[in-house]
Amino acid sequence: MFSARLLVGLGVVSLCGLWAPEAHAVGVPAGTSIDNTAQVTYTVGSVSATATSNTTTVTVAEILDVVVTLQTPSVPVIAGATQQELLYRVTNTGNGPETFRLQMTSVIAGDEFDPVAAAPSIYFDTDASGDLSPGDVPYVVGSNDPVLNADEFVNVLVVNDIPAGVSDGNRGFSRLLADARTGTGAPGATYAGQGANGTDAVVGTTGADSDATGQYLVAGVALNVVQTQAVSDQFGGTRPLPGATITYSFVISATGTGSASTSIFTNDIPADTTYVPGTLRLNSAALSDAVDADAGDFSAAPVARVSVQLGTLTQASGTQTVQFAVTIN
Amino acid sequence: MNKRTQFYAFVTLIACGFTSQAFAQAKSCIELKTTAEVEKEVVNAKGEKTKVLAPAGKVVPGTEVVWTVTANNVCKQPSDKVVINNPVPEHMTLVANSAIGAGSQITYSVDGKSFAPAGQLTVKENGAERPARADEIRHVRWEFKNPLAPGAMAIARFRAVLN
Numbered sequence: 001m002f003s004a005r006l007l008v009g010l011g012v013v014s015l016c017g018l019w020a021p022e023a024h025a026v027g028v029p030a031g032t033s034i035d036n037t038a039q040v041t042y043t044v045g046s047v048s049a050t051a052t053s054n055t056t057t058v059t060v061a062e063i064l065d066v067v068v069t070l071q072t073p074s075v076p077v078i079a080g081a082t083q084q085e086l087l088y089r090v091t092n093t094g095n096g097p098e099t100f101r102l103q104m105t106s107v108i109a110g111d112e113f114d115p116v117a118a119a120p121s122i123y124f125d126t127d128a129s130g131d132l133s134p135g136d137v138p139y140v141v142g143s144n145d146p147v148l149n150a151d152e153f154v155n156v157l158v159v160n161d162i163p164a165g166v167s168d169g170n171r172g173f174s175r176l177l178a179d180a181r182t183g184t185g186a187p188g189a190t191y192a193g194q195g196a197n198g199t200d201a202v203v204g205t206t207g208a209d210s211d212a213t214g215q216y217l218v219a220g221v222a223l224n225v226v227q228t229q230a231v232s233d234q235f236g237g238t239r240p241l242p243g244a245t246i247t248y249s250f251v252i253s254a255t256g257t258g259s260a261s262t263s264i265f266t267n268d269i270p271a272d273t274t275y276v277p278g279t280l281r282l283n284s285a286a287l288s289d290a291v292d293a294d295a296g297d298f299s300a301a302p303v304a305r306v307s308v309q310l311g312t313l314t315q316a317s318g319t320q321t322v323q324f325a326v327t328i329n
Numbered sequence: 330m331n332k333r334t335q336f337y338a339f340v341t342l343i344a345c346g347f348t349s350q351a352f353a354q355a356k357s358c359i360e361l362k363t364t365a366e367v368e369k370e371v372v373n374a375k376g377e378k379t380k381v382l383a384p385a386g387k388v389v390p391g392t393e394v395v396w397t398v399t400a401n402n403v404c405k406q407p408s409d410k411v412v413i414n415n416p417v418p419e420h421m422t423l424v425a426n427s428a429i430g431a432g433s434q435i436t437y438s439v440d441g442k443s444f445a446p447a448g449q450l451t452v453k454e455n456g457a458e459r460p461a462r463a464d465e466i467r468h469v470r471w472e473f474k475n476p477l478a479p480g481a482m483a484i485a486r487f488r489a490v491l492n
Contacts, residue, residue, distance in 0.1 A: 027390025028420040028492050038398040038415040038485075040361045042408040042477070053361035058394060060420070060491065061387040095390055195387075202389045 029150060030062030030096030031197030062096035062195030064180040065204035068212040071130070071155065076219035076258055080164040083118055085132045085157040086214035087125065088176040092148035094204060096196035099147045099181040102139055104158045104174065108213065112170035115160030115216055122176070125155035132157055145181060160216065168220040168256050179209035219258035223313065225265075226251045244328050245276065252310065252320045259314040265322050269304035273326035281323040282308050296322075358404035359411065359477070366395045390491050393424060398485040400477065407476040413485045416441070417467050420492050425463040427488035433471040437461070441468045 028034075038053040071087040092098055104122055106115040120138035124146070127135045136157060137144070146154045158176050166172070183191045185203045195201035228251075233244035240246070250267070254260055269275045280287045280296045287296030287308065296308040308322050366382040373379050385394050398415055402408050413430075417423045426447050428435045436444035439452055439461050451458040452465055471485040 032420060034394075034418045034420055034491065036363050036365065036396055036415070036418045038361055038363050038413055040359050040400050040411060040413045042359055042411040044358050044404060044406050044408055049357060049359075051357040051359050051361050053363045053398060056363040056365045056396075058365045058385050058418075058491075059387045061389045063389050200387045204389075 027063060027095040027150075028060045030060055030094070030195050030201075031199050032060040034058040034060065059199055060095065061200040061202050062098075062182075063094040063204040064098060064182055064184070064191075064201050064208035065093040065206045066098070066100055066178050066180060066208060066210045067091045067093050067206060068176055068178050068210040070212040070214045072214060074215050074217050077162045077216045078220055078258075079162060079166045079218060081162040083132060083159055084115070084162055084216060085123075085159045086174055086176075086216075087130055088156045088158060088212055088214070089153050090146065090148070090156055090176075090178045090210075091153035092150055093206065094180075094208075095150045096199075096201075097147060097149045099145045100178045101141060101145055101181055102156060103141070103177045105177070106160055106172065106174040108173040108175060111173040111215065113163055113166045113172045113218075115162060115172040115174050117174075118159040118161055121159050123157040123159060125157050128155065130155075132159060158214070162216060162218070166218045168218055168258075170218040172216045172218075173213050174216070175211050175213040177209065177211040182208070184208040217257075219256070221254055221256040221258035221260045221314070223260055223263065224253050224255065240328060242328050245325050246273065246328065247279075247323060247325045250322045252313070252322065254313040254315050254317060256315060259312050261312045263310040263313045264307060265310055265320075266305055266307040267322075267324075269306070269326055272329050274329055275304060275306065276325040276327055279323070279325035280306055280308070281321075282310075283321050284323075298324075358402055358406070358408050360401045360403050361413070362399045362401075363415075364397045364399075366397065367392060368395065388491050392491050393488050394421070394491060395486065395488050398471075400483040400485070402477045402479050402481050405479050407478050409476040411473040411477050411483060413471040413473075413483070415469050415485065415487070417469065417487075417489055421489035422464045422492055423466045423469070424488040424490060428469045428471070428486065430471040430473070430483070430485040432475055432483070433473045433485065436470045436472070437466045438468040438470065439465050444468070444470050 035055050035057050037055045041050045069089045071089055075084060075086055077084050090100060102122055106117055122139040123136040126137045127133050158174050160174050182194050182201045184207055187203055187205050189203040191201040228249045230247045231238045231240050231244055233239045233241045275298055277289055280298060282295055287294045289298040291297040298306050306324050310320055365385040367385040368380045369383045370378055371381050382395055398413055400413060436446055437450050438444040450461040452461045469487050473483055477483055
């Protein structure tokens with residue numbers, strides 16, 4: 001006969017840190033010819049003359065460099081969630097076009113649980129939405145390896161499922177790795193003739209591979225509601241007679257490390273009772289019955305119902321008390 | 330222009346090029362040559378690490394290239410007032426005060442017109458003069474004080490880093 005409902009939006013936890021600086025390529029494009037010609041002027045006797053040297057050319061070799069940066073510092077999840085994504089950026093910081101291979105792993109020491117790689121587990125963020133969408137193209141190693149020009153980047157999503165048995169506050173790490181298909185190795189290692197335009201390819205300071213590690217944080221939040229009621233009859237007593245007034249109180253509290261955004265309290269007016277206009281309160285402050293700037297309203301149709309928008313609730317928010325009164329028909 | 334006319338125009342240009350070059354070579358008393366080298370660390374016979382210059386064929390950004398200009402007097406008379414000009418190659422930054430040349434006064438320029446010794450070159454910025462930075466210097470000039478004797482060689486050298 002009676003039900004209080006809470007509609008809770010996705011819990012969102014914001015954590016700072018872990019942001020990497022923008023990666024930038026340095027250097028003249030691979031394959032560029034650097035020419036030098038000198039000129040001389042002189043006199044022999046009283047005759048002035050000039051001469052020009054040969055042109056000496058130096059060719060710019062290709063540097064193989066790549067940087068992977070994490071774009072989502074920490075992703076809040078709940079136990080058992082599927083298709084949870086971390087966003088990474090792979091930037092070619094070398095000076096020529098290069099093909100990169102991508103790999104991911106979620107078995108990493110130092111966390112409390114191992115996320116389970118979804119299948120497929122790497123997607124291109126094709127629609128640049130920052131999250132997994134139907135249009136995002138799965139990555140297939142050796143098939144659609146990203147080809148990036150110097151300074152160009154591609155955004156990549158790593159997708160994992162969260163095991164059911166994890167607890168609030170647990171962390172699970174997941175890593176994206178990228179390496180240059182031409183080759184990796186110690187800085188300075190040379191792949192003769194394998195660079196852009198037939199130049200040499202030289203491994204840069206990154207070793208031509210890079211990785212970044214993101215984390216999922218189990219950030220559960222539970223909203224609890226405790227309901228009490230007080231009856232006062234028209235004869236000064238507390239008997240639930242027709243015409244008596246029932247004042248309901250709901251005390252709402254959040255527990256856990258997450259946050260419940262756009263929390264809305266709704267309650268249907270019980271059968272055989274009638275809402276008393278102007279009695280809706282949030283934390284003792286009166287709320288008008290109209291749908292307006294304040295957080296609460298009463299609607300008579302299709303179902304007689306009060307609702308109060310509680311906004312974002314966390315454990316730190318403390319308790320929220322919603323009150324209203326009805327009369328017994 | 331039809332194809333036939335294009336063909337003749339092409340041949341004419343080539344011919345003119347060869348003629349003028351041959352003419353200049355025959356007349357010039359100074360043969361000028363440039364080379365590009367990079368320093369490489371090698372271990373010598375005594376087991377010591379030393380630096381040698383090796384030809385720079387392909388270099389990666391950040392590499393310092395040693396540019397050397399040699400002027401040979403191939404005539405039987407001395408050449409006087411020998412002045413070598415070398416623009417800093419495109420995509421390269423001059424290493425500050427790296428130009429050397431025995432017996433020469435070395436000056437630098439930003440615009441290729443006004444030259445000044447190291448430390449005296451200035452650029453105008455917001456109406457005020459300030460010292461030119463190494464990356465703004467685009468020309469190096471060597472003015473040799475003494476005549477270049479027949480068979481003698483003058484050397485001018487500078488270092489620049491590939492951007």
